[in-house]
Amino acid sequence: MENKQEKSQEDMVKEAVEEAKKSAAETESAEAEAEETEETSEEAGSEEAKEDAEKKTGKKLFGKKKDKKDEKIEELTDKLTRQMAEFDNFRKRTEKEKSQMYEVGAKDIIEKILPVVDNFERGLDAVKEEEKEDPFVQGMEKVYKHLVTTLEGIEVKPIEAVGQPFDPNFHNAVMHVEDENFGENIVAEEFQKGYTYRDSVVRHSMVKVAN
Template sequence: MAKEEKKKNSKAQEETVEATETETKAEEATEEKEPTAEEKLTEELKKEKEKYMRLAAEYDNYRKRTQQEKLGIYDDATAKAVEQLLPMADALQMALQNAKDAPQEFLKGLELIQNQFKTSMDKLKVEAFGEIGDEFDPNIHNAIAKIESDEVGENQISMIYQKGFKIGDKIIRHAMVQVANCD
């Protein structure tokens, strides 16, 4: 009988151990299904870091791309300006070749070059400014001399040494002028 009781006790212990193991496995499965708050936050942080890294990479690529575009625009603008100057260089070369043989033709060639220059500036939307009689404006004129004169009004331009040039409101070169009757 003692043996039978031992067998019953042993079976009871085995059943208890099995039940405990089953409960433990069930708890582990439950724990695996529901991550802790810390694990949730860690996972969320990881996702946000990945998003941030992608955004930083996209911004860096955007910055590099726009820098390349700016360089391309500058090169295109320079090429456009040089393209407008080339016919004048050709005309100057021809005028210089003919200068000794035909002085009158040389002068006509210079006039042609000046007209080509004006046409090129118009195509580039470059405007010349600074005329005798204009009122002196220190924002667009450089006064390099002044005179007293009864023939010209006060603070007016009496002589142009170099014309000024602008594109829209942007001054490319200030006009070099002589100003009359200024204080």
């Protein structure tokens, strides 16, 4: 009777031990699954955060290779910018060359007109006082004045000479004289009138310098 009771108790202890082992195993399995689920959730969260950052910045967090289309656009933009700069330089250079050519051409024409002005002045200076009222003389004088006014309108001006200090930039000395009526190195007489066009000399004044 006792043996049966002891045996029964022994079986109960074994069963309890088995139940405890089984319960411990299930607990460990549940914990492992929980940890795995948590890691998966963290990885998923990290991927979502990464995707959100990429959407905001428009770039991969670890770098993004530039699109070929964007590279082509940048290349064409740079090429266009360079060509525009070259064209602007060409335009400025061309305008400067045109201006210089115009200056040279204008001076050449003016040089050819000046002898006509000289002849008008010589002819009018030779007119006697009693002949100045003659209609023909008055007509020539009006033509002369019109010619001079036209030249002044295109910035052709006579160079001041008589009574001015001699300046080799404007005067061409062809004669020297000692004269107490003039100061040192002063233009005493003008043989041929000189002219400037804008800021450059078209023809130097031919003068006599005193002292």
